[in-house]
Amino acid sequence: MTFSERYPPQVVFPFFDVFAIFAGGWAAHYLRFGSLQLHERYVLALLCxxxxxxxxxxxxxxxxxxxxxxxxxxxxxxxxxxLAVGITAASLIYFAHAAERYSRLWIGFTLVLSFLMAGGARLLVQLGLRHVRLRGGARRPVFLVGPSQNVLDVAQGIRNAAWEGHTIAGVERIKPLLNDKCIERIARRITKSKAREVWICVPLEMGDTVRKLFFALRNHTAEVRFIPAFQDMHLLNHRMSEVAGHCAIDLSVSPMSGMARFIKRSEDIVIGSLISLLILPVCLAIALVIKLTSPGPVLFKQYREGSNGRHFKVYKFRSMHVHDERNGMVTQAKKNDSRITKVGAFLRRTSLDELPQFYNVLQGRMSIVGPRPHALAHNEQYKELVESYMRRHKVKPGITGWAQVNGLRGETDTLQKMQRRVEHDLWYIDNWSLWLDLKIIVLTIFKGFINKNAY
Incomplete structure (x- = not known):
């Protein structure tokens, strides 16, 4: 076993976190009071x-x-x-009526300093281990079993993620039908390879092979992993979970659950409120210009499909002359569309017609970043033409999105354009993070508002 396996970080760092809290507390006490002599109530606070x-x-x-x-x-x-520790500690002090006995500045310094120590140590250890692994050390030998193409794909993944520290100890390419002799031979090869892990890389239809291999390896101490090949299936935020006491492979689920949902909503409220205040004068000016230049309402309202299929009214500044669509159809705006007003053409080209949607964000029906909501008629049209089209609705629709900052705005006059937009939307959902949202917002400011395809 390598040093990192004898003393794994997940075992060592609970002790280091406790050390960081006490070291941070002593340092904070010195910064606040000029002394390292802690009163017993501060020692109790550090223990908590x-x-x-x-x-x-x-x-x-x-x-x-x-x-x-x-x-x-x-x-x-x-x-x-x-952050959760800080909020919990502050709540306990408040409800215990002990605010006068503890320095708030000391608590703040303690949390900041201890976080810097704990985070810095993790960063150094992780970067150090990655450096060692990239140089060939601290590696776990893996034995791959599966059809030729599946094994090649997994082996390529190991090479691309060399920082994870896996190395190939052996490969066994198998065919769909395996007899008992083949299974026994594979088990002997795995034993001789001294692999620490066995990865069974087979498609779902070879489930019986997985069972046989797993049984043949029952007396082995190597870790056994099943890496299913989903072929051309479009997975969405796939992961392992436990449902009703059974292990489940989630193939298509929303990433917005638990803490992620809280972070996403907090992002929308904080950034959405700030932007709403900043754009208020601009919105009032646009509303006045629309009212003075063409008859009709200032806002355009239309039902769209939100997360999990719920319908809601989306708001935009009206950019077209008031007109009726035939038989409930929704016709996409085209270049030199006669329905668009002069003011509306400018609003659409600069995306200023989308500003009222920040109200939808504050309502909780939209998000600042997410797949753009399409008209209900377009959803009915494309859901049968584009694979996984409706999986865009696993999250709230957004004012801007990954597709928009990659040039996929405006009219989707071909099936290929819609397919590319959906591919980008699904990539966003599968790779969502707060940092990705912030990146998209910044990219929208610099290149997402004005686009030659927006008309």
Whole structure:
């Protein structure tokens, strides 16, 4: 076993977190009071903070194996843990009527300093381990079993993610039908390879092969993993879960659950409120110009489909002359469309017609970032033509999105354009993070508002 396996970070760092809290507390006491001599009530407070850190870290699975955890994700989760600890500690002090006995500045310094120590240590350890793994050390030998193409795909993934520290100890290419002799031979090869892990890389239809291999390896100490091949299935935020006491492979689920849902909504409220205040004078000016230049209402309202299929009214500044569609049809705006007013052409080209949708965001019916909502008639049209089209509705629709900042705005006059837009929307849902949202917002400011395809 390597040093990191004898003393894995998920075992070592609970002790280090406790050390960080106490070291941060002593340093904060010196900064606040100029003394390292802590009163017993401050020692008690540090014990409570340390206990909260251990409990919340354990509840959020922050002490699980880090071999495949991205550094930014690890630090982001740790920041949320420390934030939760701070909120919980402040609440306990308030309800215990002990605010006068503890310095708020000391508590703040303690949390900040301890987070910097805990986060910095994690960063150094993770970067150090990755450096060692990339140089060939601290690696776990893996034996791959599966059809030729599946094994090649997984082997390529191992090479592309060399920082995870896996190395191929052996490969067994198999065919759909395996007899008992083949199974026994594979088990002997795995034993000789001294692999620490066995990855069974087969498509779902070879489930019986998985059962046979797993039974043949019942006396082996190697870790056995099943890496199913889903062929051309479009997966969405796939993961393992437990339902009704049974292990489940989630093929298509929303990423907006638990803490992610809270973060996403907080992002919408904070950023949406700030932007709404900043654009208020602009909205009033646009409303006045629309009212003075063409008859009809200032706002255009239309039902769209939100998350999980719920319908809601989306708001836009009216950019067309008032007209009726035939038989309830919805005709997409085209270049040089006669229905568009002169003011409306400018609003659509600069995306200023979308500003009222920040009200939809504050209502909770839309998000700042997400797949753009399409007209209900377009959903009916494309859901049978574009695979996984309706999976866009696993999350709230957005004012801007990954497709829009990648040039996929405006008219979708061909099936290929809609397919590309859906592909980008599904990629966003599958890779969602707060940092991705912030990146899209910044990209929207610089290149997402004005687009030659918006008319």
């Amino acid at each position: 903070l340390a206990l909260l850190v251990l409990v919340i870290n354990s509840m959020s699975d922050s002490y699980k194996r880090w071999r495949i955890t991205p550094v930014y994700q690890m630090l982001a989760k740790l920041m949320l843990v420390w």
